[in-house]
Amino acid sequence: MIGALRHPVEDDHGRVMAVMDEWWGGLGGEAGSLYRATLLPRLYFQHFTDTSYVLDLPGKDLGAFLVGFVSQSEPGTGYIHFVGVAPALRRTGVGGALYRRFFTDVAARGVRKVHSITGVGNRRSVAFHTRLGFTLEPGDAEVDGLPVHRNYDGPGRDSVKFVKHLP
């Protein structure tokens, strides 16, 4: 590991907002940028900090973050909502380290399975989740051989849904 993971504080919300466009390479243009920012309101950096993590680089720049939570109404389930890794840190294992820290911490709270989703066509994300032991949940359609949930997060917002069972 490059540094120590810590839990976010509320001010980390602004730090994440400031790097998103660069880290996602402006994917989807202005609409993509607004979409990602709206998916990650400040509330996650206020109310779910104890199962979320950030990595600071030695120069104090943000290196990576993971925002996740334990399901309130289904306490045996965890959910990983949003993850980002600085371009310079990709392929270094940082993403996997963030996920494994989440698995360890939520397992200690009684979580037995973890869910996550990704956009249709994001093969890199599918490969990443598969390496970490996630499987793809059956969907209501198939795209490029993968199960897809149509209109999962609203009209036209299709998703691939992952589940991982914790030991």
Place this chain on the structure above:
Amino acid sequence: MIGALRHPVEDDHGRVMAVMDEWWGGLGGEAGSLYRATLLPRLYFQHFTDTSYVLDLPGKDLGAFLVGFVSQSEPGTGYIHFVGVAPALRRTGVGGALYRRFFTDVAARGVRKVHSITGVGNRRSVAFHTRLGFTLEPGDAEVDGLPVHRNYDGPGRDSVKFVKHLP
């Protein structure tokens, strides 16, 4: 009350998505529509159902909904994230009934204060929250005599922040 409140199930996510444009009157055009849908992903209808509520109309159409949760990392705090009331039910007390049900249920879980936010300039929302006993938290700027938090949910996304202390 017009009917009985119940907790949402996952399928209610699609029902809410289907009425949002009508209930918000297309406020903000296409960008406003996408913004609202993105603020309310399916995860809220999976993982926070036990402190969220929907009201069905006699004909089974959706009448109103409230999505809220207890802070995971600050368990004495509740948060009301998103509320909608069908145009035909406005000024009937349904919104207040949803909030009061939330207050009662989270108080029983040990919550002592509840937060909520609204957009700058939404005087109707400010008046509504004030009637329910919320006060406005100090901000870092002032707009029309009200305290405002600049860039609260990202660049350009200013907010008014409410707090209500439960008895």
